Amino acid sequence: MVDSTPRQRNRTEMLRLIRAGQGVTRADLARSTGLSRSAVQAIVSGLLSESQVSELEVEEKGPGTGSGRPGTLLVAVGDPVAGIDFGHNHLHVAIADSFGRLIGDRRIEIDVDLAAEEAMNAAAELLSTLRAEHDVTRLxxxxxxIPGPVDLASGLVQSPTILSGWVGLSPATELGRRIGVPVRIENDAALGALGELYGGAGRNHRDFLYVKASHGIGASLVLGGDLYRGGTGLAGEIGHTHLGGRTELCRCGNRGCLEAVVSVAAVIDQIAHTHPGGDRAAITLESFTDPITERILHESGRILGQVVSDLCNLVNPTAVIIGGELGAAGEAFVQGAEQAIRRYAQPATAAALVVRAAELGNRAExxxxxxxxxxxLV
Amino acid sequence: MVDSTPRQRNRTEMLRLIRAGQGVTRADLARSTGLSRSAVQAIVSGLLSESQVSELEVEEKGPGTGSGRPGTLLVAVGDPVAGIDFGHNHLHVAIADSFGRLIGDRRIEIDVDLAAEEAMNAAAELLSTLRAEHDVTRLxxxxxxIPGPVDLASGLVQSPTILSGWVGLSPATELGRRIGVPVRIENDAALGALGELYGGAGRNHRDFLYVKASHGIGASLVLGGDLYRGGTGLAGEIGHTHLGGRTELCRCGNRGCLEAVVSVAAVIDQIAHTHPGGDRAAITLESFTDPITERILHESGRILGQVVSDLCNLVNPTAVIIGGELGAAGEAFVQGAEQAIRRYAQPATAAALVVRAAELGNRAExxxxxxxxxxxLV
DNA sequence: TCTTTTTGGTCAAAAAACGAACAAAAAAAC
DNA sequence: GTTTTTTTGTTCGTTTTTTGACCAAAAAGA
Structure with missing residues (x-):
């Protein structure tokens, strides 16, 4: 608690509430803080005059409260923000207003894994182009x-087996220097979970498991309505769960890891194998939609679901949201996962659970x- | 927030802080609430005069703050409390003062699984005896x-495959009627985790996994310093995780469940099998300490550890605490589990992790x- | 021994929140 | 279609609450 005076404390708390929810009335604030409407009024008018918040003109007011005069919605005022998504072989940059509404975005193909410096330069350039294009002077x-574990305290990239070109770097510092604005770094699966939490399939869930199934398998937990990062920020590293009876060689050096068996590359290998004669490099997840491909996706989803079912028994989420390229590749993969989860999870746990593809698809992150x-911004 | 006035709010908050920590000074309260020492003084003196809290006479004050006058410790005043632990074939009842210090306890052998009514009657009687014995008039x-899942909202016993005699009952209501005091019901593994959190191996951990390995396998999560119950209160049901390549029949009807392979009964079966000639019913986990028994325990721990390692990758705890009868049965079991966890969990996750037997042993619950x-008490 | 640091305690002054009041805006009742 | 009910935003005098400054006490360090 850094605020010294009680007014400061209440002010901060209200600002937090206004920023957290999107569209809060003064009456809502009075209820959730326990203060009187008068006190709320005094503080809010202060925030308004400092233009920290503004009143929303829209006449939106859910009839949830029933009858009565509808309140005026308050929203936090702020400069635009930017988001960067480093994939294994793409880079996606976007600018949004302070409410998270998209202003513009750009995506390029680039080998992010190896050339860390290059990738960060490209990101900074792309962002700079976007800012010029949309006339965004202030961020x-x-x-x-980034698609790998990040140390919570130091901000350094962790695992030496993946993202070899990034290990030991501090992307937050590096990017911050290039862009000139403080940069926050997170694991990509964590961002995917946040995306779905605020504006996707996780909107109505307080406890869910987000699984990103792309070139690797990463997971992220939302517990009690908040991202859970684990004791040392490594929560969600399920990609190297050992599958019994499997011998596929994984890039981590072990055999039978989940992400050696279920990944974009593994699925494409299987597709190529069952569709001989084509060019392996030209095949994508969308190349074929025939029953054989469907079955490959379904079976891959089933294997993932079997692993996830054990995790669901431990965590008891109310939703499992499957993102990444495989989650977006079609119904078969998600259905396979759902089938396995329902089959292997505890009945009561499975009954309280929905399995969904990420609503935001590969834009969740x-x-x-x-x-x-x-x-x-605090 | 039910408190209407700000003083009420601050009062409640301080009472909560005093109750949560054991031994807090006025200066501590000022720091953690952000209020001035004067305000804290006013509120605390109110609490003292209402005898909601009292000053601890002991001169204990850790020199952690360095030099300066040591503060006087405040503790919450309250009537004694009682705890009841229903095991699969035992019943353990205890009374403690409001700080959780044991006043007295009693344990009897009883088949809890089948005779719910009988077990609850026995618990109420035992508690009544204890109260008379230690002259505890007010609770x-x-x-x-109870050794099974409890529905968070309704308080009803859930799973139909175990605790068959308890399904559909509301033990909180039933016990409350018999004892005459409000009763709170929890899953036994959750209580074990709480026990270790407040006064055992979890004291210095904010994120840990507690595993109770007795007749079944139950787990419980402490995340961010608080018990995590899951989206619908079913978190920790890992007993029926499917083990690849195993075919042991489980009481749930499936084959190859973790608790069909690793449990007190399964271990004793193996001990009996390797020590022929004895009376199967007379064997306990303590009957033998020879290398063969050690190896059986070690191998059972290893199987448990393999399952737990996957869970650690998801949750990234800083400790795994193993309780239940198997956790208390000797070093071999816990060592086997630790070995497997270190072998199968992600290196970075394993490095941030300690594996321990429950300090409170079978009294953790x-x-x-x-x-x-x-x-x-709020 | 003397200084420094931290704590518990007191009181007037300042700050903050409350409660009561009123107008406004919608839904519900008539 | 009008009236009633319900909920909200807004203002202001009153009351409550917190602060800030001050002092004595109790330890640790110089």
Whole structure:
């Protein structure tokens, strides 16, 4: 608690509430803080005059409260924010207003894994282009997601087995220097979870598991309505769960890891194998939609679901949201996962659970980055 | 927030802080609430005059703050509390003062699984005997743990595959009627975690996994310093995780469940099998300490550890605490589990992790119940 | 021994929140 | 279509609450 005076404390608390929810009335604030409407009024009018918040003109007011005069919605005022999504071979940059509404975005193909410096330069350039294009002079905050574990305290990239070109770097510092705005770094799966939490399939869930199934498998937990990062910020590293009876060689050196069996590359290998004669390098997840491909996706989803079912028994989430390229590749993958989860999870746990593809698809991470940046300001 | 006036709010907050920590000074309160020492003084003197709290006479004051006058410790005043631990074939009841310090306890052997009514009658009687014995006329709260999932909202016993005699009952209501004091019901593993959190191996951890390995396998999560119950209160049901390549029949009807392979009964079966000629019914976990028994325990721990390692990758705890009869049965079991966890968990996750036997042994659940009862009062 | 640091305690002054009042805006009742 | 009910935003005098300054006490360090 850094605020010294009680007014400061209440002010901060209200600003937090206004920023957290999107569209809060003075009456809502009075209820959730326990203060009187008069006190709220005094503080809010202060915030208004400092233009920290503004009143929303829209006449939106859910009839949830029933009858009565509808309140005027308050929203936090702020400069635009930016989000950066480093994928394994793409880079996606976007700018949004302080509420997380997209202003513009750009995506390029680039080998992010190896050339860390290059990738960060490209990101800074792309962002700079976007800012010029949309006339965004000021940025409030930037958040970036990278496909690997990030140390919570130091901000350094952790695992030596993946992202070899990034290990030991501090992307937050590096990017911050290039962009000139403080940058927050997160694991990409964590950002995906945030994206779905604020504006996707997780909107109505307080406890869910987000699984990003792309070139690797990463997971992220939302517990009690908040991102859970684990004791040392490594929560969600399920990609190297050992599958019994499997011998596929994984890039980590072990055999039978989940992400050696279920990943974009593994699925494409299987597709290529069952569709001989084509060019392996030209095949994508969208190349075929025949029953054989469907079955490959379904079976891959089933394997993932079997692993996830054990995790659901431990965590008892109310939703499992499957993102990443495989989550967006079609119904078969998600259905396979759902089938396995329902089959192997405890009946009561499975009954309280929905399995969904990420609503935001492969843009979940980007939207999560924007949301995080918009909410990063204390 | 039910308190209307700001003084009420601050008062409640301070009472909560005093109850949560054991031994807090006025200066501590000022720091953690952000209020001035004067305001704290006013509120605390009010609490003292209402004898809601009292000053601890002991001159204990850790020199952690360095030099300066030591503060006087405040503790919450309250009536004694009781805890009840229903095991699969035992019943353990205890009374403690409002700080959770044991006043007295009693344990009897009883088949809890089948005869719910009988077990609850026995618990009420035992508690009544204890109260008479230690001259405890007033009880503030009671908490009870049962070896099965409890629905958070309704308080009803859930799973139909275990605790067949308890399904559909509301033990909180039933016990409350018999005892005459509000009773709080929790899953036993959750109580074990609480016991270790407040006064055991979890004291210095904010994120840990507690595993109770007795007749079944149950787990419980402490995340961010608080018990995590899951989206619908079913978190920790890992007993029926499917083990690849195993075919042991489980009481749930499936084959190859973790608790069909690793449990007190399964271990004793193996001991009996390797020590022929004895009476199967007379064997306990303590009957033999020879290398063969050690190896059986070690191997059972290893199987448990393999399952737990996947869970650690998801949750990234800083400790795994192993309780239950197997956790207390000797070093071999816990060592086997630790070995497997270190072998199969992500290196960075394993490095941030300690694996420990429950310090409170098979009394962890009971102490957790007492702690919960002592803290249940808002 | 003397200084420094931290704590518990007191009181007037300042700050903050409350409660009561009123107008406004919508839904519900008539 | 009008009236009633409900909920909200807004203002202001009153009351409550907190602060800030001050002092004595109790330890640790010079």
């Amino acid at each position: 409030q905050a930037v958040a970036a997601g 980007l939207h999560g980055a924007l949301a995080l940046a918009a909410r990063a | 503030q709260a009671v908490a009870a743990g 009971l102490h957790g119940a007492l702690a919960l009862a002592a803290r249940a």
